[in-house]
Amino acid sequence: xxxxKTIDSFNHAIAGLIHSFRTQLNMQIxxxxxxxxxxxxxxxxxxxxxxxxxxxxISFVIFAELLNTAVEVIIDIISQEYTIKARIAKxxxxxxxxxxxxNALFIAYLVFFNKFKDxxxxxxxxxxxxxxxxxxxxxxxxxxxxxxxxxxxxxxxxLRGGVVSGHTALxxxxxxxxxxxxxxxxxxxxxxxxxxxxxxxRLESGTHTxxxxxxxxxxxxxxxxxxxxxxxxx
Numbered sequence: 001x002x003x004x005k006t007i008d009s010f011n012h013a014i015a016g017l018i019h020s021f022r023t024q025l026n027m028q029i030x031x032x033x034x035x036x037x038x039x040x041x042x043x044x045x046x047x048x049x050x051x052x053x054x055x056x057x058i059s060f061v062i063f064a065e066l067l068n069t070a071v072e073v074i075i076d077i078i079s080q081e082y083t084i085k086a087r088i089a090k091x092x093x094x095x096x097x098x099x100x101x102x103n104a105l106f107i108a109y110l111v112f113f114n115k116f117k118d119x120x121x122x123x124x125x126x127x128x129x130x131x132x133x134x135x136x137x138x139x140x141x142x143x144x145x146x147x148x149x150x151x152x153x154x155x156x157x158x159l160r161g162g163v164v165s166g167h168t169a170l171x172x173x174x175x176x177x178x179x180x181x182x183x184x185x186x187x188x189x190x191x192x193x194x195x196x197x198x199x200x201x202r203l204e205s206g207t208h209t210x211x212x213x214x215x216x217x218x219x220x221x222x223x224x225x226x227x228x229x230x231x232x233x234x
Contacts, residue, residue: 014147020069022151026097027065034058035144037108038137042231044115051133053111055140057104064100068093135177138227142169142220149219165208165216171195172220180228 020027041054071093079086146166153163175191182188199217202208208216 017066018147018151020066021147024065024069027062027069028148030061030065031144031148034062035141038140038144040112042134042137042227044112046111046115046133050111051136053107057107061097061100061104064097068097134227134231135181138173138177138224139170141227142166142173142223145169145219145223146216163212163215164219165199165202165213167202168195168199168208168213168216169220169223171198172217173224174220176221176224176228180224 021031037054037058041051046054072090075086075089143166146164146169149163150166172195175188175195178184178191179188195217199213202213203210
């Protein structure tokens with residue numbers, strides 16, 4: 001029972017994230033910037049500390065934008081007319097986003113500037129990365145794509161319903177990650193069985209249609225192939 005309540009609470013939180021993405025242009029810009037930075041980081045041999053700083057910076061900006069959106073909604077509910085105090089409160093919450101964004105730019109400068117000077121076309125083609133980095137970035141990008149697609153088509157949440165199945169996308173991605181990292185066909189076959197069971201459960205529960213499950217799996221496969229084929233360790 002507690003597990004269902006926890007899942008439901010998490011689903012409500014994701015619904016809030018999707019609403020913010022759907023209604024706030026700044027949030028859409030933040031998500032686009034996050035996807036670009038994560039993709040850009042694949043071209044550099046980031047340490048775990050550097051990757052952590054990038055992820056924390058991205059999360060901090062999105063967190064601040066969510067608070068800013070919540071403050072604006074609350075003020076609009078409380079005060080239907082323009083007041084100086086309401087404007088001050090909105091300005092302060094917007095300032096929090098500016099500070100978070102400035103912090104993210106500073107972190108990006110510290111992490112990427114020196115690395116960028118040493119990058120050439122040849123090194124980009126031969127760059128090597130830890131599998132952990134690729135797997136984590138891959139999952140983050142898929143999550144961003146799922147949220148974006150469901151926001152654009154105004155349907156569902158990453159946990160329930162929508163134009164693509166987020167569960168199936170992540171399961172499809174995980175199965176390919178296992179293949180790329182292990183090269184073991186038996187392990188890959190077992191992961192495909194789990195993928196099939198997850199897809200079947202989403203279909204039988206009525207959460208997704210076959211088309212939504214198919215597009216979810218396609219999204220997971222294509223994203224993972226692109227990232228691991230071009231950037232995996234050799």
